Amino acid sequence: MKHKIYLLIGLLLSSFSILQAEDGSRLWLRQPQNAHAQVTANKQSPTIGLATRELQQAWQGAPVTLELKKDKQLDKDGFRIRHTSDGLTITSPDEIGLLYGTYHLLRLQALQSNDLKTDNEIIENPAYQLRILNHWDNMDRTIERGYAGKSLWNWDELPNTLSDRYEAYARANASIGINGTVLNNVNASPQILSAEYLQKVKALADVFRPYGIRVYLSVNFASPMVLDSLPTADPLDKEVIRWWKNKTKEIYKLIPDFGGFLVKANSEGQPGPCDFGRTHAEGANMLADALKPYKGIVMWRAFVYSPSDADRAKQAYLEFQPLDGQFRPNVIVQVKNGPVDFQPREPYSPLFGSMKHTSLMAEFQITQEYLGHSNHIAYLAPMWEEFFQFVPATSQKAIAGVSNIGTDANWCGHPFAQANWYAFGRLAWNPQLGSDEIADEWLKQTIYKEGVTDISPIHTDLKKMMLESREAVVDYMMPLGLHHLFAWGHHYGPEPWCKVPGARPDWLPSYYHKADAQGIGFDRSSTGSNAVAQYPDSLARLYNNLATCPEEYLLWFHHVPWRHTMKSGRTLWDELCRHYDAGVQQVKKFQKTWDKAEAFVDADCFKDVQSRLKIQARDAVWWKDACLLYFQQFSQMPIPYDIERPIHELDDLEKVQLGISNYECPSGELLNRNR
Numbered sequence: 163m164k165h166k167i168y169l170l171i172g173l174l175l176s177s178f179s180i181l182q183a184e185d186g187s188r189l190w191l192r193q194p195q196n197a198h199a200q201v202t203a204n205k206q207s208p209t210i211g212l213a214t215r216e217l218q219q220a221w222q223g224a225p226v227t228l229e230l231k232k233d234k235q236l237d238k239d240g241f242r243i244r245h246t247s248d249g250l251t252i253t254s255p256d257e258i259g260l261l262y263g264t265y266h267l268l269r270l271q272a273l274q275s276n277d278l279k280t281d282n283e284i285i286e287n288p289a290y291q292l293r294i295l296n297h298w299d300n301m302d303r304t305i306e307r308g309y310a311g312k313s314l315w316n317w318d319e320l321p322n323t324l325s326d327r328y329e330a331y332a333r334a335n336a337s338i339g340i341n342g343t344v345l346n347n348v349n350a351s352p353q354i355l356s357a358e359y360l361q362k363v364k365a366l367a368d369v370f371r372p373y374g375i376r377v378y379l380s381v382n383f384a385s386p387m388v389l390d391s392l393p394t395a396d397p398l399d400k401e402v403i404r405w406w407k408n409k410t411k412e413i414y415k416l417i418p419d420f421g422g423f424l425v426k427a428n429s430e431g432q433p434g435p436c437d438f439g440r441t442h443a444e445g446a447n448m449l450a451d452a453l454k455p456y457k458g459i460v461m462w463r464a465f466v467y468s469p470s471d472a473d474r475a476k477q478a479y480l481e482f483q484p485l486d487g488q489f490r491p492n493v494i495v496q497v498k499n500g501p502v503d504f505q506p507r508e509p510y511s512p513l514f515g516s517m518k519h520t521s522l523m524a525e526f527q528i529t530q531e532y533l534g535h536s537n538h539i540a541y542l543a544p545m546w547e548e549f550f551q552f553v554p555a556t557s558q559k560a561i562a563g564v565s566n567i568g569t570d571a572n573w574c575g576h577p578f579a580q581a582n583w584y585a586f587g588r589l590a591w592n593p594q595l596g597s598d599e600i601a602d603e604w605l606k607q608t609i610y611k612e613g614v615t616d617i618s619p620i621h622t623d624l625k626k627m628m629l630e631s632r633e634a635v636v637d638y639m640m641p642l643g644l645h646h647l648f649a650w651g652h653h654y655g656p657e658p659w660c661k662v663p664g665a666r667p668d669w670l671p672s673y674y675h676k677a678d679a680q681g682i683g684f685d686r687s688s689t690g691s692n693a694v695a696q697y698p699d700s701l702a703r704l705y706n707n708l709a710t711c712p713e714e715y716l717l718w719f720h721h722v723p724w725r726h727t728m729k730s731g732r733t734l735w736d737e738l739c740r741h742y743d744a745g746v747q748q749v750k751k752f753q754k755t756w757d758k759a760e761a762f763v764d765a766d767c768f769k770d771v772q773s774r775l776k777i778q779a780r781d782a783v784w785w786k787d788a789c790l791l792y793f794q795q796f797s798q799m800p801i802p803y804d805i806e807r808p809i810h811e812l813d814d815l816e817k818v819q820l821g822i823s824n825y826e827c828p829s830g831e832l833l834n835r836n837r
């Protein structure tokens with residue numbers, strides 16, 4: 163009797179947990195945990211223990227052997243999966259490779275992949291050695307450009323209380339191959355290096371370690387002055403050098419596998435070596451020397467632009483390229499994918515390929531600062547795929563993505579925003595995976611509710627929606643190479659007219675669009691700022707010529723007359739109108755697609771996405787009307803008669819104040835606030 167009651171309670175609890183689990187909190191890791199698979203290993207360790215447990219609970223197939231063994235074809239994190247007479251063997255030279263192999267196998271199972279059915283061996287090695295998330299999390303748990311609640315790191319409770327989410331976070335990252343995390347904002351508080359906080363950092367590092375996740379910290383270059391009242395932070399000063407050496411030693415005593423430092427220096431008001439007449443290389447090298455005995459690295463950001471006359475898009479190159487060859491081997495210069503700042507579309511940063519004697523790494527932004535925050539669907543893999551066409555993974559050993567993770571139950575705010583976290587990990591492992599394949603994987607593992615066996619009526623349409631979503635955002639926000647038309651401060655809505663008395667010109671949209679009676683766009687050709695010259699010759703020639711410049715970058719590189727004839731035969735103005743309208747129509751199509759998905763997805767998730775799509779559709783019209791009505795004042799041309807007419811007055815749009823800050827927009831809070 164007692165047993166029956168326990169069984170009943172057990173069943174109730176497990177069905178409750180299944181119901182609970184449809185809130186997105188299980189991410190792409192939703193496989194049933196009741197498999198009882200037979201698993202053996204030739205060594206025991208915490209990491210191998212995790213791999214064993216994952217397989218025992220979820221693997222439905224033949225017995226698995228985990229084999230730690232050197233293998234010439236495998237890098238440290240790589241693995242081989244092969245069929246043997248006893249079942250399956252996962253081999254890796256390192257424990258973490260066994261865990262990655264385990265997640266790979268379970269992914270193939272979840273996807274019912276044919277790879278499993280054949281006798282083929284699977285061999286996987288990651289393209290980048292370091293696959294790192296950058297959290298822009300502040301110590302008060304706000305997140306700069308975070309749209310999914312608060313920071314996961316509960317500094318007040320650490321180190322004594324460890325949220326379950328810490329391990330769930332590590333597991334999710336390991337499942338897609340991410341192996342590093344920078345815990346705090348690049349606008350770094352010196353406090354993170356205090357003895358008290360290092361204990362907290364250690365507690366997190368201890369949780370992450372078995373999952374192969376190394377912890378890194380963003381550091382404030384003036385830390386020695388703030389924390390210990392040194393009179394200077396000059397990187398050539400003996401006391402400063404000593405301070406950093408001691409601090410580094412203190413960190414490694416607590417965290418022997420600490421990864422290193424990420425530094426934003428002399429950028430947007432952050433302190434740095436230039437404050438003391440030193441170069442970025444001198445600053446980075448001083449930190450690199452402190453880290454070297456422990457094999458730590460410095461990731462030194464190239465996101466710099468001073469209030470000078472030089473075109474902002476040229477500045478990182480102008481400042482960093484001359485330093486090529488001056489950085490220590492354990493410094494990696496971290497460069498945003500584009501030359502300005504994570505816009506919906508940018509050409510790649512010309513720093514890539516131009517610093518032959520320096521390690522570089524790309525920084526992507528997973529959080530959608532400039533792509534509709536967590537209100538808009540914008541699947542970013544196609545954007546990153548575009549980047550890899552210009553900057554192949556073979557040229558670098560590391561890659562970083564600015565995280566979109568917070569305390570929201572589903573981690574990322576918008577249910578589809580998880581796909582960007584997933585895609586970042588998968589592409590960091592293998593940049594050759596197509597956006598299509600990754601969308602396919604993510605959808606199948608994440609979005610369909612339990613019990614749905616036939617997804618064929620909806621799957622292709624949902625995938626299409628994801629694949630087209632980023633281009634839709636480009637169309638309704640900033641087509642044809644337009645960029646930075648965002649409202650002051652929050653980077654959510656349009657404000658191409660924005661004027662802020664006394665503001666730096668390069669913080670205002672008019673600096674970028676340069677609309678006037680003649681035309682629109684930033685002349686970066688040889689007759690303008692000549693930013694084209696920073697690219698390799700063949701590309702420079704292509705971009706420099708109005709006739710050959712790809713239209714998606716046209717207004718990035720040229721100031722183009724309104725009546726210029728585009729490839730379609732239409733005028734630039736008409737083409738611009740059509741792009742804005744196409745973006746709006748696309749989102750309306752997404753609404754229809756999503757409504758058809760109702761029977762296939764969890765009811766709450768359905769409603770959530772449906773309501774966010776309504777916001778996205780309204781925002782798309784807002785963007786279109788704001789930009790077209792504003793630019794029309796210059797073009798003086800009619801909006802083509804066959805496209806939808808504006809439904810707003812420009813005067814009204816100019817009065818819109820969202821009243822949100824740079825720092826925190828918990829998801830859902832943007833819903834038409836003050837509109």
Ligand code: GCV
Nearest residue numbers: 298306307348349426465503
């Ligand atoms: C962390 C942009 C963002 C800032 C961010 C900065 C950076 O300017 O708007 O919030 O600061 O990039 O990448 O350092």
